[in-house]
Amino acid sequence: DGGITQSPKYLFRKEGQNVTLSCEQNLNHDAMYWYRQDPGQGLRLIYYSQIVNDFQKGDIAEGYSVSREKKESFPLTVTSAQKNPTAFYLCASSIGPWNRGRLGNQPQHFGDGTRLSIL
Amino acid sequence: SQQGEEDPQALSIQEGENATMNCSYKTSINNLQWYRQNSGRGLVHLILIRSNEREKHSGRLRVTLDTSKKSSSLLITASRAADTASYFCATDRGGYSSASKIIFGSGTRLSIRP
Numbered sequence: 062d063g064g065i066t067q068s069p070k071y072l073f074r075k076e077g078q079n080v081t082l083s084c085e086q087n088l089n090h091d092a093m094y095w096y097r098q099d100p101g102q103g104l105r106l107i108y109y110s111q112i113v114n115d116f117q118k119g120d121i122a123e124g125y126s127v128s129r130e131k132k133e134s135f136p137l138t139v140t141s142a143q144k145n146p147t148a149f150y151l152c153a154s155s156i157g158p159w160n161r162g163r164l165g166n167q168p169q170h171f172g173d174g175t176r177l178s179i180l
Numbered sequence: 181s182q183q184g185e186e187d188p189q190a191l192s193i194q195e196g197e198n199a200t201m202n203c204s205y206k207t208s209i210n211n212l213q214w215y216r217q218n219s220g221r222g223l224v225h226l227i228l229i230r231s232n233e234r235e236k237h238s239g240r241l242r243v244t245l246d247t248s249k250k251s252s253s254l255l256i257t258a259s260r261a262a263d264t265a266s267y268f269c270a271t272d273r274g275g276y277s278s279a280s281k282i283i284f285g286s287g288t289r290l291s292i293r294p
Contacts, residue, residue: 065222067222096284101286102286102287103268103284103285103286103287104223104268104284105284106281106283109281119281149220151222151223153222153223166210166211166213166270166272166281166282167228168213168225168228169223169225169282170225171222171223171224172222173221173222174220174221174222176220
């Protein structure tokens with residue numbers, strides 16, 4: 062079955078430590094996204110990538126870093142510079158907005174999230 | 181910055197009743213999407229409506245879009261306990277240059293009472 066896999070489901074970070082959240086998709090999607098969700102809130106975009114070896118900052122990129130070396134993978138590193146990392150992190154993917162003449166953003170497929178807490 | 185805002189923030193109805201949620205946005209869009217999120221899970225895409233469409237149906241879901249009022253509504257008919265979830269609208273900012281990013285509202289928490 063095609064889908065998106067996020068791991069781990071729960072992650073604990075010690076002060077001063079960088080941690081990496083994994084996101085893998087087998088949907089052959091070009092675009093991938095990372096969102097942060099705080100309790101009772103909507104999603105805020107951290108980073109997104111439209112194609113391999115390219116990514117763009119979202120609305121809250123400070124304290125985070127990403128890479129996109131393979132189409133299937135878009136890992137997110139929460140660095141020690143992110144002072145309030147406790148949140149639910151969601152990864153998503155979609156076909157590109159330009160594929161086959163489509164205009165505008167296409168439906169996003171989400172993983173089941175990683176819940177990050179501070180020790 | 182928020183593009184879409186849902187109303188109400190929370191809604192509790194009896195099983196079998198209809199549930200209506202609204203979304204307002206600020207700038208022109210190419211399309212608007214609705215998603216559902218069960219507690220502790222990822223979002224699931226429900227329906228996409230394009231800016232040149234006024235109404236769309238999918239099973240028990242009905243979505244309307246009024247671009248003159250910059251608003252959309254999601255109607256769930258004959259609600260079931262399994263419909264208990266948070267519902268989010270998501271919009272892009274229109275045009276070619278801003279595609280690939282969509283903005284989520286803060287959601288409506290729907291509870292279905294047995």
